[in-house]
Amino acid sequence: MDATEGTKPGMPRLNEPAPDFAAPTTHGPRKLSDYRGKWLVLFSHPADFTPVCTTEFMGFARNYDKFQALNCDLLGLSIDSNFAHIAWARSIEQNFGVKIPFPIIEDLSMKVAHAYGMIQPGASDTSAVRATFFIDPEGKLRAMVYYPMSNGRSIAEFLRLLEALQTSDANGVATPEAWTPGEKVIVPPPKTQAEAEARQSEGYEYTDWYFSKKDL
Numbered sequence: 001m002d003a004t005e006g007t008k009p010g011m012p013r014l015n016e017p018a019p020d021f022a023a024p025t026t027h028g029p030r031k032l033s034d035y036r037g038k039w040l041v042l043f044s045h046p047a048d049f050t051p052v053c054t055t056e057f058m059g060f061a062r063n064y065d066k067f068q069a070l071n072c073d074l075l076g077l078s079i080d081s082n083f084a085h086i087a088w089a090r091s092i093e094q095n096f097g098v099k100i101p102f103p104i105i106e107d108l109s110m111k112v113a114h115a116y117g118m119i120q121p122g123a124s125d126t127s128a129v130r131a132t133f134f135i136d137p138e139g140k141l142r143a144m145v146y147y148p149m150s151n152g153r154s155i156a157e158f159l160r161l162l163e164a165l166q167t168s169d170a171n172g173v174a175t176p177e178a179w180t181p182g183e184k185v186i187v188p189p190p191k192t193q194a195e196a197e198a199r200q201s202e203g204y205e206y207t208d209w210y211f212s213k214k215d216l
Contacts, residue, residue, distance in 0.1 A: 012115070015140055017140060018140065020115075021112045021115060023111075025105050026086055026089065027102075035139075036137065037137050039071055039134065039137060040072065040133075040134075041073070041158060042075045042133045042135060043130070043132040044077045044078060045057070046078065046128060046130070048080045052149075052150070052151070054096075056130070056155070057076065059153075060074055060102065061098050061099065063156075067162070070159070070166065076102060077107050079110055080106070081106055081108060113128045129149060130146065131147075132146075145161075160178075167185065167216070171216055173186060174186040184214060184215055185215075186211070186212070187212045196209040
């Protein structure tokens with residue numbers, strides 16, 4: 001559903017098209033289709049000029065080149081004006097020496113925040129929680145991560161997840177807990193009894209018929 005229609009759709013769902021949006025940002029107008037052909041990490045924060053959000057934005061900024069190297073753009077959002085966004089970004093650069101290289105959506109109407117389920121009434125009716133969305137080059141929503149107001153996110157984990165998603169897409173495999181590039185990946189389990197019986201002889205690192213790993 002188009003976020004510009006002013007409605008409050010339900011929560012977005014994995015592996016379905018991400019909610020469309022068109023919004024002003026600190027780098028000019030942006031819409032979802034601008035990112036077609038690239039990955040996009042869209043992330044919300046409760047408010048500008050808040051300490052936890054400041055640390056997160058610096059974390060995203062310091063890792064910006066790593067996201068870019070993975071064909072991924074970053075796009076922030078809060079329910080603040082562009083004037084507040086610009087002033088906050090300048091404050092971060094002046095006080096911490098970190099330049100914010102990515103756009104921040106102005107969402108005073110909360111249209112984008114509602115479309116993506118960033119408003120959690122149990123936390124706040126007027127601020128977006130720490131929600132993060134991974135959108136693939138086809139515009140599909142591939143992962144969602146929600147954090148409470150009080151605790152900052154791990155940017156390193158987002159980079160790890162992005163690489164895991166890309167590896168799974170490229171190779172038709174799954175990745176185990178805490179997987180990082182260079183480690184073995186999980187082979188999809190057999191779908192028939194005959195395939196299960198043959199699995200042990202297929203040359204994988206075999207533990208059981210449903211659990212085998214391999215190097216890429």
